Amino acid sequence: MSRGLLFRLVAIVVVSLVFPLAFTAYGLYSGARVERLALEERERQMQRVLGEVSAGLREINSGGKNGDALDREVRGVLNRTLAGYPGIRGGVFLPETQRTVIGGELKWYDYRPEVWPKEGRELFRERDPVIREALDTGEAVTRRIVMYRGEGLVHALPVTVGGEKAVAWAEEVLQPAIGQDRVLRKWAFLLTTMGFLVALASALYISGSLGRGVNRIKNGLEQLKRDLSYRLPPMPGELGQIVAAINQLAQGLMEKERLEEQLQRSARLAALGHLTAGVAHEMRNPLGIIRGTAQIMAQEYNHVPGLAEDVAVILEQADRQNRVIRELLDFARPAPPLMQEINLNAILESVLSFSRKFLEQNQVNLVTQLSPDLPQVQADGEKIKQVFLNLLLNAVEAMPTGGTITIETLATPDGVAVSFGDTGPGISPEARSHLFDPFYTTKSDGTGLGLAICHQIVTMHGGNIEVETGDRGSVFRVSLPRSPERRDAGGTLDPGD
Ligand SMILES: Nc1ncnc2c1ncn2[C@@H]1O[C@H](COP(=O)(O)OP(=O)(O)OP(=O)(O)O)[C@@H](O)[C@H]1O
Ligand SMILES: [Mg+2]
Incomplete structure (x- = not known):
């Protein structure tokens, strides 16, 4: 019984929540795919930009130029390339001179990080590991990083400037919608899964406690079938009301049985009364005669051996019968109290x-x-x-x-x-x-x-x-x-x- 209930409740929960859960999971999956495609598109764009920057830098001839002159040429390449890609900015790190040249929309930065405003230094700290990684591994590196007021994509590429190793990077602030969408989808999935689990746990709990209550009532009714004086233990809630009603019913039945029994007994006793009083009366006289005769026999034939013992038996039985008759008469015709x-x-x-x-x-x-x-x-x-x-x-x-x-x-x-x-x-x-x-x-x-x-x-x-x-x-x-x-x-x- 409780197992059937459990099965039905769990089925309801699963059927009603499995579709929302599946849709959310699918939404998450396709959302993540769209996001991945968008990022790949941005990455390709940056690869194109850095390809052009790299080609421009290769042209530079560093022979005899001091640091500042080299920086100017590098900045020229950067600015020319980036001018064609609004929204993308970038820079070049020259390990030889430990200088950083910046271009595009980052132009307000000086190329010396130590004189940058605080935000600039913090920004540099975020992309510095990406630049280092590209420098160390000699391979292109793409990362999502925290940027001033949001999230961004950085792509770093090892290049050569006048024969020397350097790293060029391009970066772009990502659409805030991308990040927000991801957070929203994560929460939607989390909440739906939690809802599903909570509903499942509630179904199990409700069916469990209901099943236990129903079982207790069932066992109580079995017991009541055997013994009408048994009372079901009290329970809280609606089941408790059912239990109280059953107990009341049992009490009523018991009362009815008692009255019926009393009525039957009265009828039986009344009928018996007529009979017993008459029979008892009739038996009393012959019994008196038997008793008297036995006493006389005992006196007259006291010389006969063994007679006294036999007479004693007769007297004992006669007395016992007399007692029964007296009780019967008493019972059939009781004196008023x-x-x-x-x-x-x-x-x-x-x-x-x-x-x-x-x-x-x-x-x-x-x-x-x-x-x-x-x-x-x-x-x-x-x-x-x-x-x-x-x-x-x-x-x-x-x-x-x-x-x-x-x-x-x-x-x-x-x-x-x-x-x-x-x-x-x-x-x-x-x-x-x-x-x-x-x-x-x-x-x-x-x-x-x-x-x-x-x-x-x-x-x-x-x-x-x-x-x-x-x-x-x-x-x-x-x-x-x-x-x-x-x-x-x-x-x-x-x-x-
Ligand atoms: N205390 C008791 N324990 C177990 N059985 C009992 C007890 N009292 C009565 N009974 C049962 O009820 C029956 C009826 O009792 P009741 O007193 O009416 O008659 P009785 O004792 O058999 O005969 P009497 O009382 O006339 O000597 C008994 O024979 C006995 O089986
Ligand atoms: Mg008795």
């Missing part, structure tokens, strides 16, 4: 006071974190005790080889919350959806009523019970409001008789 102002810490303490020994026997370590400023709640203390006991028992039963139970109470904005955490094996998602269903059990001797009763009692109080579970243990959290508005939370059953 006796609401009082109670402190849940105190209720917990009383449950723990008689459970501590039992916990010790089962190698369960108890950790309590009871909030000292827990507000009072309106609740039926006995029923809440039953909830806590059931949760405690389940936690112990989940850790057959021992472990730790952590009980925590804390004040919440609308009441109190009590949580029971264990270090058992956790609960599978499949089992989690049935935990609060009556008769759902994974234990050979369980009734599967413990959590159903807890749920019934808590909802009767206007609170709720939730479970958080993973691979390492589960936490059951009971939340109770400060004072419940009585509501039929789907837990109160009406058995009908």
Whole structure:
């Protein structure tokens, strides 16, 4: 997904910028060619000039002439030749006398550099290396040099004056447009290339960060598919708004699922209530008779060996069934709660006071974190005790080889919350959806009523019970409001008789 995006962005950048870049590069190339041709043309012109000057100088006969007289003749040749080439100026350097003779538009210079004005001396310094090079190598040299207010072309040619070696040079100020054009083209190319690189880098960056965000959302949605309680981490910008909307949607879905589940449970419990109350009632009487008869048998036939043990088994099973029936009836036809102002810490303490020994026997370590400023709640203390006991028992039963139970109470904005955490094996998602269903059990001797009763009692109080579970243990959290508005939370059953 992000790779496709990257490809498209890079393609857009390349397609939209590659043509301007190619045109600029071509413009540069052809501009440079035009410039080169123009310079070659100027150079040829100067070669022509110096050819003529060289021919003129060869004619000079130096025999017996002093320096000044020779200079005059040289200057004459220069001026005559240069007069035919406006814009070109030049000079001759005579190494023999170390004098420089200047002609053309440079005529304001004296031939002695030491008396030249400052600009003249600086100018001479620029072309001096060109003259020297021609003198040293004995070959024509052409260079672009910095000239007073601009750029110029200098061409130097070794010549002979009266049999002596000398160097003649011609020079011309170049059209400023040539230099400017070159600078402009250089900048145009530089800026277009930079623009191209910046656009490419931006495309890579945008597609990268967008791709990462999209991937995070994609992974989050995968996770959400498995676990509706998962929330996508917040993100900046538009993707963040999408994330917030997805999280909101998930929250709504979860709420809907919870309500549906509650509704289903209410319907199931109502139907079950009618049935169980009737069956339980019917079973109670024969069970009473079985129990009574077994007791009489034990008394009347106490001389029969082994009978007492058998009767004990009958009585034990009858008692167990009686307990189940009592729980069933309690569940199907719960007594209305006796609401009082109670402190849940105190209720917990009383449950723990008689459970501590039992916990010790089962190698369960108890950790309590009871909030000292827990507000009072309106609740039926006995029923809440039953909830806590059931949760405690389940936690112990989940850790057959021992472990730790952590009980925590804390004040919440609308009441109190009590949580029971264990270090058992956790609960599978499949089992989690049935935990609060009556008769759902994974234990050979369980009734599967413990959590159903807890749920019934808590909802009767206007609170709720939730479970958080993973691979390492589960936490059951009971939340109770400060004072419940009585509501039929789907837990109160009406058995009908
Ligand atoms: N703390 C826990 N850790 C792991 N599984 C649990 C825990 N609490 C409950 N369960 C699972 O939920 C099932 C239902 O619990 P519930 O208390 O309703 O019934 P039970 O404990 O099986 O039977 P009873 O409470 O009647 O003895 C249990 O059988 C068990 O599989
Ligand atoms: Mg139980």
